[in-house]
Amino acid sequence: MEYHRLPHSSLDVSKICLGTMTFGEQNNESEAHSQLDFAFERGVNFIDTAEMYPVPPTADTQGLTETYIGNWLAKSGKRDKVVLATKVAGPRGLPYIRDNMALDRRNIHDAVETSLNRLQTDYIDLYQLHWPQRETNCFGSLNYQYADDHSGVTLTDSLEALAELVRSGKIRYIGLSNETPWGVMSFLRLAEKHNLPQVVTIQNPYNLLNRSFEVGLSEISHHEGVELLAYSPLAFGTLSGKYLNGARPDGARCTLFERFSRYFNPQGLAATQAYIDVANRHGLDPAKMALAFVNQRPFVASTIIGATNLEQLEANIDSISLTLGSEVLADLEAVGITYSNPCP
Secondary structure: OOEEEOOOOOOEEEOEEEEOOOEOOOEOHHHHHHHHHHHHHOOOOEEEOOOOOOOOOOOOOOOHHHHHHHHHHHHHOOHHHOEEEEEEOOOOOOOOOOOOOOOOHHHHHHHHHHHHHHHOOOOEEEEEEOOOOOOOOOOOOOOOOOOOOOOOOOHHHHHHHHHHHHHHOOEEEEEEEOOOHHHHHHHHHHHHHHOOOOEEEEEEEOEOOEOHHHOOHHHHHHHHOOEEEEEOOOOOOHHHOOOHHHOOOOOOHHHHOOOOOOOOOHHHHHHHHHHHHHHHHOOOOHHHHHHHHHHOOOOEEEEEEOOOOHHHHHHHHHHHHOOOOHHHHHHHHHHHHHOOOOOO
């Protein structure tokens, strides 16, 4: 395993991060603990979760993911050996978590306390705002529509609430998720102006079918040291090729949950086939190639992988040992020019 120091922090994280949003939905607790054991044995020290998990989110399962992880931490005694990241949900269609989901002081403090309880720990290494308070282009939406935010909650309000939790020792560092260049730079500016904690990471989707992070956010990563925790590096598994030609494998995420259609538009399917062709020409496993591409990007601090069985998990972790050469990278760039961000 390779490790990386997150800029502006003391956190040394594995370049592969274990994503856990299947825990409590596609994976029961025993399977979740087996994944955690296996990943840790292979050198993965970075675990990412969220208060709204598992996904798809429902009132009946919400919080199970953190509970499973907390039980594993208590049983294994490995809390001080892992970097633990979780997230607070924002105001967007999840009223069963809290009556008012605004990212204000009361809700952020309440979310942290609840997550600490489920995770059976007294501190969180990296605490992230899962999505912005305001309306933005995220979760596949495009063509930003101007909308007034009537909540009265400002970025400063959220940052000050997080600062209190940093000072109390309940969280060590803060991060953003599903954010825009304006949002990241605004948080950085406010932190500097008011002597508040600096954002150290941004967790956004990034894969061969969605390279929109490169348009503006990668420059911020380079100059400000706010590096990417890349989620959906396999585009919900589509870049493995298993969904091509209308295939729907039994038990696969996009077979079970038709709501995950983000990567199935005609351009996305054509691009996927082109990427699979590149892998075949070079004798590479398509999924490992797709993950290796993300692993090698200079702005990626860690690649968040997800799996529903140990075979998938092992293959995903093994991607860290694959280095793509110049010919493969050139072929991938050629496909990326032909099909430019088909699934943002």
